[in-house]
Amino acid sequence: MTSINPTRIPVGGADAPPAGPRPARRSSARAAETRRKWYEIIGLTTPAIAVYVMFVLVPMGFAVYYSLFRWRGVGPPTDFVGYDNYVLAFQDPVFLDALRNNAIIVVGSLVIQGPIALAVALLLNRRFRGRAAFRLLVFVPYVLAEVTVGIMWKLLLTGDGTVDALLRQLGLGSFVQAWLADLDVVIWTMLFVLTWKYVGFAIILLLAGLSNVPPELTEAAAIDGASWWQTQRHVMLPLLGPTIRIWMFLSMIGSLQAFEVIWVTSVPAVRSLGASATMATYMVDNGFFARLWGYGNAVAVILFVISFIAALLFQRFLLRRDIDGAVTGRRN
């Protein structure tokens, strides 16, 4: 930064205030420099900060405030109940089901998508005919709108629908389940649809990470007599570490906030029985459909706190090396 800082140039020039001993002048010059730096910082960050405060911090503050009221969204909130709404949430078996489902989605996404994405990315990183087309195909589900994906799978997975028919024709009729109706199966169906939708994103991220690995390294490995597999295992994989960790972070946060696909694919009855509810769908079902606005805000705050803590822990323990200096503070 300092090498291209233009503020240095005019300092101490002809326009500098006369008189005064040198040390004082130097310090006033430094002060002017600091001031200018601050103007720069303020000028460049104000729009972003203003938007952030207006649309993130202020609504968050309101959510916390409303969550302390028994309020159905009619008239201003007046019935202050303290943290009662939070207690109610943790007493509701459906909310606890939602927490469990979120946990399944977080762990399931990491465990299933990770290996698949890695395998496909390593494969797609090799040169072969139709690679571009294949890459595009893999990425298509991620580009589709969540609602489109939800409706599509809802129609495919409906009782005696396309998926069931396909399984029967393949002689796998005994595997047919009530994908969207069996209360013990539906969360795994959701996990499958989410995996189908988001694995492409993981693949693209990892492919980008792979393309950052200098070819000299693989060449050197090849000269040293490493097999393709050894190269992947000992050269590619370690260098892919930062990318994998960033993907894990994004996947985890996305899983905690899972909403659209589940909202569209699974019907209200199955959600309200807890079988496919997530914290976010539970929040909307209770906040808007049961018109418990205060309670809904409490659920929103719980969701925020859980995501926030998860993000902090992840950054503290897994992302530390990757984002050193950017988030965790300066290190000498």
Add this chain to the structure above:
Amino acid sequence: MAMRHRAGATLALLMTTALLVAGCNGGDDEAPAENELYKNPVTLTWWHNASQDGPGKTYWEKVAKDFSAQHPTVTIQIEAIETNQLQRTRLPAALLTSDPPDIFQAWGGGEMREQVEADYLKDLTEQVKDEVANIGSATEIWQVDGKQYGLPYRMGIEGIWYNKDMFAKAGIAAPPTTFDELNQAVTKLKAINVIPIALGAGDKWPAAHWWYNFALRACSVDTLKKASVDLVFDDPCFVKAGQDLKSFIGTNPFQPNFIATPGQNDPTSANGLLANGKAAMELMGDWNRGTLETVSANPEALKKFLGWFPVPAIAGSAGDAKAALGGGDGYSCAKNAPAECVEFLKYIVSPEVQKGYAETGTGLPAAKGAEAGVTDPALKSILEATSGATYVQLWLDTAFGSTVGNAMNDAVVAIFAGNGTPEKVVEAMKAAAKK
């Protein structure tokens, strides 16, 4: 009333516009304003739920245009919003602000009670006496403490829509009038390998409506009326409703995996099962005629086989056998809406406009004098049954308000899923009343 003077002109205008292309009626002129109304230009914002392209949406556009043509000072801005969006998010949020829509969808019942307590709605009592007299007792749903805060344009009771061909094939001579007969019909329909009753439990309310009907049969009218106002559910009849429902579900009258079947709007829904000849019956409101048609592969065949009968009675029960569950759609004016809003509302529920509404086939008109617009035989039988009902109980989830209603529906769905109990429904309702 000004309404009557304009009746002839309105009718003429309706007929002209029916013949003309929508854009060509700019030349129609109207007698100068008779009173203080219509002196200053006003814009009315109108939020309704006919958001899907179709006769319902087109008709409201025409109604607004006709009204503006008669009263050039009035401009009407329509926003058509999907029901759930409108009712759950858009409207509550807009009503909290200082600039709500002027005229908007109102379902009456518990929600309206809260809106009145928050002073959101215009008291129409003095201005709509004639309309209330013409519509009749249905207007009570849009009343709070004897004052009128909205008027219905659609009103009907629910009953069982059925496939006449399947009934004939199964050897069912006449539509069941008691639950015993209904059970027999279910057995006969199973014998010819069709789904006896289609159920869209996935959307929760279609399943909950079965419970409502058992409650209507088990509870006295007084108990139900009191429950709607005080939200007290101590009467054992509410538990009885769940028990009756449980034994009815035990006869397996529904299609498999009904817990994930949507109610309407797509071919895999319960509507689709009835409309496309896979199921013999479905419990649903008067709007079903239109929604069945949208999911039917062959609307002509549907028209031929579709019939309707009232929900059967239960022998020896406390409830009124001639009472029915029903509900409607209405509109309210915001507290600070201009006076023209009330005039427009009166225009919407006037017999001529109501007749045109009935002709769209999207629902039964609420006002008398519009009956001629109902031509479908199934709808006609609903109209007869509605006027023959001794008491029309508003859908319980609407009557008790969204909070109790939602908890009640969830608990009833749990019975359907096999992990709820009749007692838990009442417990959930009581708990929600305190939330």
